[in-house]
Amino acid sequence: MLQVNFIRQHVELVKERLAVKHFGQPELVDELLQLDERRRKLQFERDELQGKVNAASKDIGLLMREGKKAEAESLKAEVAAIKGRMDDVSELDGIERSINDILVQLPNLPSVQVPAGRTPADNEVVREGGETPVLPAGAVPHWDLVKKYDLIDFELGNKITGSGFPVYKGKGAKLQRALISYFLDFNTSEGYLEVMPPHMVNEASAYGTGQLPDKEGQMYHAVADNFYLIPTAEVPVTNIYRDEIVKESELPIMMTAYTPCFRREAGSYGKDVRGLNRLHQFDKVELVQLVHPDKSYDVLEEMVLHVEKLIISLGLPYRILRLCGGDMSFTSALTYDFEVYSAAQEKWLEVSSVSNFENYQTNRMKIRFKDSTGKMQLVHSLNGSSMALPRIVAALLENNQTEDGIDLPEVLWDYFGAKKI
Known part of the structure; x- marks a missing residue:
């Protein structure tokens, strides 16, 4: 199976080598890249939100130890709201599946030693x-x-x-x-x-x-x-x-x-x-x-x-x-x-x-x-x-x-x- 990072970094090469195998669906490469761009954006958003949750969780523990229960409960509510936003980017899992579905349809790239020809x-x-x-x-x-x-x-x-x-x-x-x-x-x-x-x-x-x-x-x-x-x-x-x-x-x-x-x-x-x-x-x-x-x-x-x-x-x-x-x-x-x-x-x-x-x-x-x-x-x-x-x-x-x-x-x-x- 081809690697997404390699495809993203060598788009034209990938398309040119797939053409040597007479692959009939070159548009899948562009579709894959679009999905990957969306995946990377969502992953960044999810990581950013997870970072906020992790930081807030530490603060909640500190506030509880200091006896500031009201402030801790307020921060817990904020964490719950952040987790709700994380659920909003849950399409990430579906995009990962879609990317894999395309990857398994792409054949291996032929070596430069492979002769041109169909039959x-x-x-x-x-x-x-x-x-x-x-x-x-x-x-x-x-x-x-x-x-x-x-x-x-x-x-x-x-x-x-x-x-x-x-x-x-x-x-x-x-x-x-x-x-x-x-x-x-x-x-x-x-x-x-x-x-x-x-x-x-x-x-x-x-x-x-x-x-x-x-x-x-x-x-x-x-x-x-x-x-x-x-x-x-x-x-x-x-x-x-x-x-x-x-x-x-x-x-x-x-x-x-x-x-x-x-x-x-x-x-x-x-x-x-x-x-x-x-x-x-x-x-x-x-x-x-x-x-x-x-x-x-x-x-x-x-x-x-x-x-x-x-x-x-x-x-x-x-x-x-x-x-x-x-x-x-x-x-x-x-x-x-x-x-x-x-x-x-x-x-x-x-x-x-x-x-x-x-x-x-x-x-x-x-x-x-x-x-x-x-x-x-x-x-x-x-x-x-x-x-x-x-x-x-x-x-x-x-x-x-x-x-x-x-x-x-x-x-x-x-x-x-x-x-x-």
Whole structure:
């Protein structure tokens, strides 16, 4: 969430950066400033009146001790009148709520590194790597391969729950487990602490990372308890430090977690969602860092390199994109997307996003530290997929298919217990 003081001091900058994200309600900034001006005026009046009440209260006590009861009672009447005037400025609480209502509608400001543009076609390719495989004659997409080798049953998942909830079977389930273990080990070897968070969160947690009030329609809601099934491990993991003051010496705080993820994906349909391309429930390993604000963009580049090394180890052709303003998330200041190439589908599949949120989330969650001067500051939060499994599995199956099976990358041999399916 943006800070009112920053907006007030950098009005034109805020409007210019919101325009990069193609924010459709720039008038909210002016409305916010008008409310803030009124709030500040009322706060000054309330503080002034409170000062008079405090001073009079001391005088009343002194008069009572001196036996001047009549004078004390007269002053009490004056205090009562002042308190009545304080009630007249009680709209302050309502203005505070109105300001907060506007703040939660304003997205994070994009970094100056964010390219201009509205659609994914405007995203900037940072670099590419890997080689596109030459598939054997008769190669097929993953939704046919999983039937051939009895790895995933989409129809069974549809019967049990609905479309987008596949059942992994036999070696398909084992491949999932192998990938999750490998990804976690890869991350912990680089200093990330593994955590196993809840798969449901309360409203405060969803608000803290920006899922509420922006994405409530994309989350599954357990209405009776007012809990939300997590769309990503980012939500519970980042909230571990909500309302905490951490020590500067503890930064950076590095965490990784495996969780299933649940997304309604309302309106998803067509050939782009076939098979594993888009699911309502899927597995993902996540990275989260809480860092000193002076270091967050260096850390972002380190996280990008970390995910890149992971993809390279799987032998998949990939590209890294810097997202344009119109394709960024509500909460992000700068996002890199990773895509791997599916040779059977002849298309790029997104498998990871790595983002710097600066202090947008931590302002909501009040995650702070005292710097060397004793000043309280907000930490910066970052997160990245490392990795989301469905499209990684799709690309691994499709790109490594042979006439007699599916070859697996060497890094998975020990985890899977074999070199091929």
